Amino acid sequence: MSDILRIENVTKRFGRLAAVDGVSFGVPEGSCFGLLGPNGAGKTTTIEIMEGISSPTGGRVLFRDEPIDRRFKAKVGIQFQSTALPEFITVKETLELFSSFYDRPRPMDEVVELCSLADILGRDNRKLSGGQRQRMLLALAIIPMPELVFLDEPTTGLDPQSRRNFWDLIARIKAERTTVVLTTHYMDEAQLLCDRIAIMDRGRILDIDSPDALLEKHFKGVLIRLPYDGCCSDALSGLEGLVMRDDSIELQTEALDRSLKELLAAKVDLTGLSIHKPNLEDLFIKLTGNALRS
Ligand SMILES: Nc1ncnc2c1ncn2[C@@H]1O[C@H](COP(=O)(O)OP(=O)(O)OP(=O)(O)O)[C@@H](O)[C@H]1O
Ligand SMILES: [Mg+2]
Structure with missing residues (x-):
């Protein structure tokens, strides 16, 4: 499996802090790649550099072996760790608004079905529960039919059932050969969803491999x-x-x-x-x- 995305020797400094400190790895196409680490490890900073929305202090990001450029943005879907949704409009209106940004958006009924939004289409964004909001944010990330989806802590705060539903959803997105990059603090989630895991702390990668290979190596x-x-x-x-x-x-x-x-x-x-x-x-x-x- 070739890498759809690679980062090479990426650093990100905030003043004296090296939030990302010389990180290199590849994300195999069609895989689910998990970035794990304690609070402040540098996961969000790394993922934002991979998304192309934050520029690294050093190093580079390659999409299909080419440095990322403006065209890259049309190929990715992003679910941020925290995002404001437009207020005073419904879920359906929000989906329509986001669809209008793209030349070839995913058909609305497919988005609604994939993310189980049928029951809440008429609801005002302000009235969504935590789990409904997460499903909605994922829907917005997959509207552009991305080749690569980035999810920063997509299930934090969800109840156990909503987390399971979310895992099903990720499995369906993966089945379409969409590559998924996610961060999570839930190890059961990483074990279940991820083909490859990078464990990071203090801006550095401590180890990287498949969950089973990592366990075999360390225990x-x-x-x-x-x-x-x-x-x-x-x-x-x-x-x-x-x-x-x-x-x-x-x-x-x-x-x-x-x-x-x-x-x-x-x-x-x-x-x-x-x-x-x-x-x-x-x-x-x-x-x-x-x-x-x-
Ligand atoms: N814009 C910024 N300016 C200064 N420092 C920052 C900035 N963004 C992040 N940092 C610092 O960089 C480090 C890494 O932060 P980051 O958000 O990447 O961590 P994280 O691994 O995503 O943590 P969490 O699990 O809490 O989401 C932290 O020490 C954080 O305080
Ligand atoms: Mg984070």
Whole structure:
């Protein structure tokens, strides 16, 4: 799969802060690419440079191997992290208004069907719930029939059902071979939707690959997690694969029996112990040292 978009050695400085600090990666055509990272990591700054709406301090953005130019804007759909919708007009009027900006907009009934907007077409934009608003914003992003859609935290604040509906919608857009670039703080979402993930912090990419390849690379075996109050630290300190956190300990092991015996021998209270297969949330914490925003 060739890259539809590449960024090469991109930096963005705000005064002394390097919000994006020498970032390079490619987005394979037809894939869903996820940019993950804690608050302030540089995701929005990076995605805005990829969208061509913010210019980098250094480096370049290539669309199909060519530097992006004015024609690029007609090929992308953008859902911003926060956007104002026109007030005092309805959903239908807003869709019509945005469609009128393009030579060949996606047919209205298709947009309405894809984004499940039929029930709220007559509603004033000011009266939309959070989930309805997100669906509406995605509708606006796909009206131009983009080759590439950018979604900055599209599901933040949605209830679990609305998030699931949104995932279905993304799957349908992807099935049309539209490339999707998204940022998210939800690791289940990234695992489910993304073919490739970049984990970023402090303006740099910490690692990048498919979710499964990343997990395979960074974890072996299972994770034992145990609430921890600070006791027996001497006895614990010799345990291989042990990581101390503020209020818990974590043990990565390929020999579960042995590790459990070692914990028992260290006389730690095993109440609350859990064992699980490492997931993207564990990886996120391992790489960034940050717990996720819930
Ligand atoms: N216009 C600006 N002027 C100055 N600093 C900025 C500007 N935009 C972003 N920053 C800073 O750049 C850093 C990266 O911000 P960015 O919005 O890219 O983070 P993010 O990863 O999208 O975070 P979040 O998860 O909270 O959305 C932050 O420290 C932020 O304060
Ligand atoms: Mg952001």
